[in-house]
Amino acid sequence: AQSVTQLDSQVPVFEEAPVELRCNYSSSVSVYLFWYVQYPNQGLQLLLKYLSGSTLVKSINGFEAEFNKSQTSFHLRKPSVHISDTAEYFCAVRGGFGNTGKLIFGQGTTLQVKP
Amino acid sequence: DTGVSQDPRHKITKRGQNVTFRCDPISEHNRLYWYRQTLGQGPEFLTYFQNEAQLEKSRLLSNRFSAERPKGSFSTLEIQRTEQGDSAMYLCASSGGTGDPYEQYFGPGTRLTVT
Numbered sequence: 001a002q003s004v005t006q007l008d009s010q011v012p013v014f015e016e017a018p019v020e021l022r023c024n025y026s027s028s029v030s031v032y033l034f035w036y037v038q039y040p041n042q043g044l045q046l047l048l049k050y051l052s053g054s055t056l057v058k059s060i061n062g063f064e065a066e067f068n069k070s071q072t073s074f075h076l077r078k079p080s081v082h083i084s085d086t087a088e089y090f091c092a093v094r095g096g097f098g099n100t101g102k103l104i105f106g107q108g109t110t111l112q113v114k115p
Numbered sequence: 116d117t118g119v120s121q122d123p124r125h126k127i128t129k130r131g132q133n134v135t136f137r138c139d140p141i142s143e144h145n146r147l148y149w150y151r152q153t154l155g156q157g158p159e160f161l162t163y164f165q166n167e168a169q170l171e172k173s174r175l176l177s178n179r180f181s182a183e184r185p186k187g188s189f190s191t192l193e194i195q196r197t198e199q200g201d202s203a204m205y206l207c208a209s210s211g212g213t214g215d216p217y218e219q220y221f222g223p224g225t226r227l228t229v230t
Contacts (some may be wrong), residue, residue, distance in 0.1 A: 004157075027133060043119075044158070044206070044221040051217060062136060090157050094217070100171045101210060103156030103219065 002027040002093050014085055014114050019075040021109045023065075023091030026073065031093045033074040034103065035065055038088040041068035047089070061085075086113045119222035121207050126226045128197055135193045136225045140209030147190050148219060149182055150206040151175065158206055164190060197229045 007022040017021050025031065035047040046057040055067040065076045074091060092103040121141045128134050140147050144191040145166050150158035161180070166187040176182075179197075184190040194201055204226050208219040 006157075009155075009224075034217075044208075045225045046218045049217060093155075100163045100165075101217075101219070102160040102163055102171065103150075103158070103159070104146060107155070108157050 001032065002029075002104045004091050004093050004104055004106035005090055006089075006109050008109050009107065010110045010112065012112045012114060013081055016080045018079050019077065019081050019085075019111065021091075021111065023074045023106060025072050025074065025077065025091070025093045027072075028094060033067060034092040034094065035059075035063070035064075035074075035076050036090045036092060036105075037092050038090065038108075040087070044090065047076075081113050083110070083113050083115060085111060087111060119144065119207055119209055119220050121205075121222040121225050123225055123229075125226050130198055130199060130229055133193065133195045134197060134227065135191055136205055136227075137206030138192070138209075138222060140189045140207070141212065141214075142188075143212030143214075144220070145187065146209060147184055148208045148210075149190070149192050150208065152204040152206055152224070153202075159179070159227060161192075161205075173194040188194035194227075197227075199229045202227055204227045218219055 005024045011021045025041045025088050033050040037043045037047045050067040058064045063078045088108050090108050091106040122137045148162040149161040152158045153192045162182045163183040198211045204224045207222045207223045210219045
């Protein structure tokens with residue numbers, strides 16, 4: 001069985017400070033990993049994903065995540081956050097090739113960016 | 116395409132009543148997923164359709180829940196004899212077609228409140 005643990009339920013941070021949202025996963029098969037973001041009153045949107053290849057993946061708005069197989073982690077980082085980054089962030093895992101594609105989500109981390 | 120749509124956006128019902136939700140996926144997408152999200156938790160997988168075939172159901176989906184996708188386009192999720200524990204946000208997602216096969220596009224959700 002696969003599972004995802006997000007280690008922090010809330011992360012308060014001041015604007016322009018760096019942030020890391022932690023995610024650990026458990027799986028007996030190869031996985032694809034995702035970060036989704038949910039802005040207030042909006043639906044879930046894909047932020048970035050790891051499928052294979054380079055272990056460092058980046059989004060268009062400055063976030064990056066690194067796949068660490070030995071530590072079974074996929075932490076999300078941003079060197080300088082903006083007020084507009086305030087949102088709920090979900091880490092998710094999907095089984096490898098051939099899987100139905102269902103996602104297993106973590107509990108979510110609320111990122112609160114303060115001025 | 117306007118994305119994944121869900122109807123209604125909000126539903127308040129009394130315990131014991133039946134409710135039905137509708138999801139219209141992105142038109143070219145052959146894969147459709149239903150998830151349930153309770154307060155403070157990440158989405159939990161309920162069921163998956165590839166075209167009109169329901170290929171996977173979660174153990175969370177009790178016999179009071181049924182889902183259909185009759186012509187491989189829109190889908191419905193019905194809950195019979197609702198219970199207070201059914202109160203949650205019900206999310207629909209779709210993927211496939213010519214787009215990124217690994218990205219699921221989520222609808223805005225239907226929030227169910229059982230009184």
